[in-house]
Amino acid sequence: MKILITGGAGFLGSYLCEKYVNDGHVVYALDNLMNGNLNNIRILLHKKNFKFLHDDIRRDELYQKLPTDLDAILHLAAQIHVDRSVVNPAETFKINVEGTLKVLEFARMNDVKKVLYASTSEVYGTAKYTPMNENHPLLASHPYGVSKIAADRLCYTYNETYDLGVDIIRCFNLFGPRQKDTGYGGVIAIFINRVLQNKPPIIYGDGTQTRDYMYVRDAVIAYDKVLMSDNNPGRNGINFGSGTEISINEIAELVIKYAAQKDMKIIYVEPRPIEVQRLFADISMARKLLGFKPQFDFRKGLSTLVDWYTNYKSELWMY
Numbered sequence: 513m514k515i516l517i518t519g520g521a522g523f524l525g526s527y528l529c530e531k532y533v534n535d536g537h538v539v540y541a542l543d544n545l546m547n548g549n550l551n552n553i554r555i556l557l558h559k560k561n562f563k564f565l566h567d568d569i570r571r572d573e574l575y576q577k578l579p580t581d582l583d584a585i586l587h588l589a590a591q592i593h594v595d596r597s598v599v600n601p602a603e604t605f606k607i608n609v610e611g612t613l614k615v616l617e618f619a620r621m622n623d624v625k626k627v628l629y630a631s632t633s634e635v636y637g638t639a640k641y642t643p644m645n646e647n648h649p650l651l652a653s654h655p656y657g658v659s660k661i662a663a664d665r666l667c668y669t670y671n672e673t674y675d676l677g678v679d680i681i682r683c684f685n686l687f688g689p690r691q692k693d694t695g696y697g698g699v700i701a702i703f704i705n706r707v708l709q710n711k712p713p714i715i716y717g718d719g720t721q722t723r724d725y726m727y728v729r730d731a732v733i734a735y736d737k738v739l740m741s742d743n744n745p746g747r748n749g750i751n752f753g754s755g756t757e758i759s760i761n762e763i764a765e766l767v768i769k770y771a772a773q774k775d776m777k778i779i780y781v782e783p784r785p786i787e788v789q790r791l792f793a794d795i796s797m798a799r800k801l802l803g804f805k806p807q808f809d810f811r812k813g814l815s816t817l818v819d820w821y822t823n824y825k826s827e828l829w830m831y
């Protein structure tokens with residue numbers, strides 16, 4: 513297959529590039545490097561079946577130079593930081609919504625058979641009930657989440673109006689090596705970085721807020737199952753998560769334990785009003801339609817990550 517991965521130098525994108533290059537497909541990774549890093553894909557750069565395009569999904573000229581015979585587009589490029597989206601909502605909407613519109617239009621014009629869109633559990637906002645299935649109302653309230661709702665629904669519109677066959681993938685929180693320790697989603701990376709510098713984790717609120725953290729390699733399995741499926745299982749959105757709900761307190765305690773800092777005391781500060789309180793995925797649709805079952809245990813993934821931060825952080829492509 514000939515596959516375009518937008519956001520290919522980012523955290524999740526780099527793992528997907530690696531998978532499809534190693535499987536022998538021809539992979540084009542597109543990234544403007546605003547949050548990505550060439551080091552994430554350094555081991556792929558010399559491969560014959562890999563090409564990196566340093567460009568921006570907002571730029572019309574980009575679409576003149578893309579191959580017109582793509583079999584699939586995995587559209588991950590996005591401004592992912594909630595705080596940045598609050599400071600500059602226009603930028604986030606231009607990238608996440610208008611950028612997605614341009615990618616979809618390109619796919620429509622060129623009859624691309626498979627388009628996978630990286631939506632997110634953030635579209636749901638704080639859980640009204642758990643576990644959260646795909647029918648949970650879309651209640652995101654911060655600009656990042658709302659931009660992802662808009663793009664998610666835009667994909668649905670392309671399915672309904674043009675029968676494009678986009679799969680809308682709603683992963684819950686991801687974690688793993690290469691994730692940056694800035695922003696909002698990367699709480700695990702932020703905790704580890706602090707603890708390894710002998711600084712205690714800082715928790716906003718009482719730490720009882722929960723997340724559903726899936727190891728990044730399970731997300732690769734999820735994307736691959738969707739890509740290889742003929743049935744457009746994510747036509748109206750499909751959840752992928754770890755199957756377990758974990759509190760921020762538990763995460764902080766485990767990081768302290770794995771980093772062998774047992775006397776360290778967590779710092780609690782005022783809660784952030786925009787923060788989602790509870791997230792936990794119902795993944796029964798993915799299980800039923802795709803046989804999806806998370807492979808990576810949270811605690812094992814976390815201890816691997818602490819090891820990566822301690823020993824390999826400068827070699828981003830490791831693991």
Ligand SMILES: NC(=O)c1ccc[n+]([C@@H]2O[C@H](COP(=O)([O-])OP(=O)(O)OC[C@H]3O[C@@H](n4cnc5c(N)ncnc54)[C@H](O)[C@@H]3O)[C@@H](O)[C@H]2O)c1
Nearest residue numbers: 519522523524544545546547548568569589590630632686
């Ligand atoms: N990390 C998570 O927990 C998570 C969970 C669910 C969904 N997602 C979604 O998965 C996707 C990838 O997330 P990630 O965590 O790997 O983030 P990331 O920031 O590492 O990857 C996004 C990439 O897109 C690139 N990019 C941003 N704007 C661009 C533009 N205008 N043109 C070209 N490239 C651009 C960035 O440089 C970056 O490399 C995002 O769409 C995100 O919303 C992430």
